[in-house]
Amino acid sequence: MPEAVIAAARRFLKSFIKPGRILVAISGGSDSKGLLIALHEALDTHEFNGFSLAACTVDHALRPESAGEAAAVGAFCAGLGIPHRIGHWQGDKPRSGIQAAARRKRYDLLAEAPAAFAADCIVTGHTRDDQNETIAMRAARDEGRGPGSAGMAAAMLFGRRIWVLRPFIRVRRADIRTFLEARGIGWLDDPSNENPLFERARVRARLAVAEHAPGSQRDGLLRAASSARAAALLLEHLRVHEGLVAEVAAAQAGRMDDADWRRALMTVAAVIGGREHPPGRATVERLSGFLRSGEVGRMTAGRVVFDRRRDGLYLYREERDLPLLRLGAGESGSWDGRFTIASLGPALTISAEGEGGMWRQRLIAAGLPEGIAKRASLVAPRAEPADSAGSGAETAAARLECRIGPYDTFLPGFDRSMADTIALLFGRDRYAPPPVEDVLTEMEG
Template sequence: MPADHAAPQPVSAQHRAVATAKRFLSSFKTPGLILIAISGGSDSKGLLLALHAAISTGGFSAFTLAACTVDHALRLESAYEAHAVATFCSALGITHVTRRWNGEKPATGIQAAARLVRYGLLADVAQTMGAQCILTGHTLDDQAETIAMRKARSEPDALGLAGMADGTLVDRRIWVLRPFLGLRRGEIRDYLLSLNENWFDDPSNANRGFERVRVRQDMSKHVAPNQFTAAAMSRYKSAEQVAALLACHATGFNGLAVRIDPVLAGTIADPDSQRAILALAAVIGGRSHPAGRETAGRITAFLAGGQDGRMAAGRVVFDRRRSGLYLYRERRGLPDVTIPPSGKAIWDHRFLISNSGPEPFTVRPGADPALLCAGPIAAGLPEAIVKRAAASVPFFLGNVPQGITIEPAISLCDTFLPRFDLIMADRIAALFGRDRFVPPPVHDVLTEKSGWA
């Protein structure tokens, strides 16, 4: 139930949610099944109803809706709310499933942990159903809060100011799209009130122990949808430029090392050049984010000096020679991982290894340089770099046993990939010998002007 009911807005504003849903459906490359993540809150419930109305009345009958509620099991009321949402969807003729977060919950970082679990469960359901994508009810208010939090963490650059992307690829397998990023939460609630629909208010949304709640309660309510467009376009253009720089000036050697041309290493002060180098370093180091400000400053200072030599930062060796800048993993902190039969694991956040054999298989570091030399050296990697880098890759690289498959992991992009970074991610994937990422099922609002967000 809503905590309070404000007076409904004029009818034209109430139904802007449906108009937005219709524009969104028009942006799909082909129609199909759409999975909506619904909690019973106003945003997700409004999204489901607006899309249901658009499909019923707007000529989009080739689309089908399904819904999933993730019960995080953090409140006593959550099971009841999930059941109520299931009943609501059933009355609309919409298939609904509930997935529960079982097991122990972390004492700290609960919201971040819940996010990872939630998207993993949603992705599982989407794949089982054969859905084209997952939709969430994030609004313009959520966008403003996200950017305000980034500003508070001293991230005022163009990348941070872009906020949430209108689409994010999760786990390399399913796109999560956000059709309502251009709508205020008040507009969605007005739409629900016009239909005499209620919603659940999660009490955690009023808990100032969470950063987002503090920001939400303290920030100005005056947010214009177009104020984020320029920052989003800047981030997209940056990703495009980084992809071009990597295509011209970077060479990958099967996850062993990366070579960066001296011309790119020498322009480290340029924001896009720095982003390109730090992105590659994150992948080599098995990191899900580029180096922070302090580490990035040390790397920049080293490269700006223009002298040959080596330094280590972020688990990566930066080996600068006359022939180029070489990046490879440091020899410290490398794990031993045992993979059970028919199992898989990500080793050192850098290699996805599968074991289809009948026995457990233990992966440890330290490949034989002699087994690695021929290919990389023929491709232009100095022998000394091969020998150094061999110590930090799986021991069997160069002679993969039967029943074992291995491919590079790209921690920077594999879990959450914002759509405006897709072109950069595809170029990184190519450098590491991997296929392109799954393309989104909708046209790109920034580059193709579909205008659905």
């Protein structure tokens, strides 16, 4: 149904809180080309005054033809009067995990383009077919219907700075191709999409002959509801001290049969451990058994100590593999995956505080048991002038901010409530809201 393509584009434009410039990520394939044309035609009706388009193509330089293909896309955009730029992946490419690395680099390069065009968001041509493949791959890894069954969100915040929106997430690829064919517009086919060396290509081939596709749009709504409940549980039962220790009320600590609480606690654990992902299934099962038992003791998982005491549960970073970070004057960087640290003056060296620093007294003053305060302070960051590192000199010429590893790079729209709650618990502001309303319903249809 080609009309579904235009309908999705119009519904998407109507969902904006205010008009703006939309940056279309276009590869030259049917999905992204169909998205560009559908938006261009919708805006040409003058119903959506104040909107405009720009476009960006990422040349991954993984095939000899890629540079010419990117240039051809640029020429196609020029013919429509749409400004276009090409982002180039320069330098050596990894020998393994190439698709994951390419995805991350693609978003890195796309995120640079909005500033050049004063764009308010990025849109991609992900389709219902892509969604089904994603759900199938995550189901195979999760071995069940966990949070991954929701698939890709209709909206995703990348790098805390730009929203990536997916207007076609409920549109079939076949409809997009029919839409383009009716207009006499061709597209490029990336051979990697058919290469059985890649997981997505294998899943795509399997789904092509399957009678039923996995997942449904309702899974996204269920994921959002789960995240909202998880956020409420965190606010009620968990406190964070100085970004270093998460304290859980004793009565809540062992309730690991509650899926929403378990996901909330494991996400907080990822933040405490400086990780982008919560612990794996086997680790969570082991931790759940320990916490449900109610026994006093400690268990370590994912670089985090789960310290169970009679008065509650305490999570803090374990004391091993703590890095050394050197920052030039005015520079910033990530330390241990837990803190973003910026030099406000001279060059700095960031290391673990160790014994006798200020963090221990601050944690005790916050009401933590002395043993917890001592262990947590040993893994706290210490900033010293680079020319006096190791001398014990203190400096205030640094700004620290907690990193929220699971969400600071990719924040799915249906996890916003939990992400905002965790950010506030760790002393951060809420994440920037998307430029559209009701992304779960408007864009999913």
